[in-house]
Amino acid sequence: MIEILNPAEISHARTSGALVANILHTVKTRATVGTNLLEIDQWAKEMILDAGATSCYVDYAPSFGSGPFGHYICTSVNDAVLHGLPHDYALVDGDLVTVDLALLTGGIAADSALSFIVGKPRHADDIAMIATTEQALQAGIDAAGPGVRIGDISFAMGSVLHDAGYLINTDFGGHGIGSTMHQDPHVSNIGRPGRGYTLRPGLMLALEPWIMADTDELITDADGWTLRSATGCRTAHSEHTIAITEDGAEILTQRPE
Ligand code: MF3
Ligand code: CO
Numbered sequence: 001m002i003e004i005l006n007p008a009e010i011s012h013a014r015t016s017g018a019l020v021a022n023i024l025h026t027v028k029t030r031a032t033v034g035t036n037l038l039e040i041d042q043w044a045k046e047m048i049l050d051a052g053a054t055s056c057y058v059d060y061a062p063s064f065g066s067g068p069f070g071h072y073i074c075t076s077v078n079d080a081v082l083h084g085l086p087h088d089y090a091l092v093d094g095d096l097v098t099v100d101l102a103l104l105t106g107g108i109a110a111d112s113a114l115s116f117i118v119g120k121p122r123h124a125d126d127i128a129m130i131a132t133t134e135q136a137l138q139a140g141i142d143a144a145g146p147g148v149r150i151g152d153i154s155f156a157m158g159s160v161l162h163d164a165g166y167l168i169n170t171d172f173g174g175h176g177i178g179s180t181m182h183q184d185p186h187v188s189n190i191g192r193p194g195r196g197y198t199l200r201p202g203l204m205l206a207l208e209p210w211i212m213a214d215t216d217e218l219i220t221d222a223d224g225w226t227l228r229s230a231t232g233c234r235t236a237h238s239e240h241t242i243a244i245t246e247d248g249a250e251i252l253t254q255r256p257e
Contacts, residue, residue, distance in 0.1 A: 022255075109181045113237050126234055157209045206241045
C-alpha cells in the first residue's frame with residue numbers, strides 16, 4: 001500500500017520526526033565507553049513513553065525477524081549493520097555504533113538511523129564509511145521531489161556508494177512510511193533513473209543507505225534479528241524520513257548538529 005498523507009498527518013509526522021531526531025541525538029551524545037546497549041534501549045524507552053509516543057519496534061514481528069522485537073531501538077555494533085537487537089554488551093573505545101529508531105505520534109510514524117564512533121576511532125576507514133552513507137542519503141534527498149521516480153532516488157544514492165568503492169546489498173533498503181513504519185514503495189539503494197513509482201506531494205519515504213566495508217553479503221546472528229556483515233567487516237547506515245512537498249522534499253528527522 002502507498003499512502004499519501006494530508007497536511008494534518010504530515011504535521012504529526014513532524015512531531016514524530018523531531019522526537020526520533022532528539023532521541024538519536026541524545027543517544028549519540030550520552031553513549032560512551034562502558035555504556036551498555038541495554039541502557040541505550042532503556043533511554044529510548046523512557047523518552048518514547050515520556051513523550052506519549054508509541055514504539056514501532058517493541059511488538060513488531062516481521063518475517064525477517066524472530067518473534068516480536070521486544071526492544072525500543074536497534075543497536076548495531078561494528079560488523080552488525082541492521083536490526084541490531086539490544087543485548088548485554090558494554091561499548092569499548094572505538095566501537096562503531098548504529099542506532100535506528102521508529103515511533104508514532106498521532107498515529108503517524110517517523111524512522112531514522114545514524115552511525116557514530118565511541119571514543120577514539122579505531123579504524124580510519126570508519127569515518128569515511130559513515131560519511132559516505134551520509135552523503136548518499138543527502139544525494140537521495142536532493143534528488144527527491146514531485147514528478148521524480150523512485151529509480152532516480154535509488155540511482156542518486158547508489159552512485160555515491162558505488163563511486164566511493166563500496167558494494168551494495170539490495171536485500172534491505174528504504175520504504176514508504178505513514179500510519180505504519182514499513183510501506184510501499186520499496187526504495188532500493190541501487191536504481192535506474194526514470195524507473196519506478198512517480199513521487200507525489202504528501203508521500204513520505206524513509207531513505208536508508210547502508211554499507212559494509214568489503215562485502216555485500218549479510219548473515220543473521222543467532223539472536224534471530226541482528227544482521228551482520230558476512231566477512232566480519234565494519235558497517236555504517238544513515239536514514240532520514242522525508243515528505244515530498246510541492247517543490248522538493250522536507251526532512252522530518254533532522255538532528256541538531
Ligand atoms: N527502522 C528499521 C528500518 O530502517 C526497521 C527496524 S525493524 C526492527 O526500516 F524490528 F528491527 F526494529
Ligand atoms: Co527504515
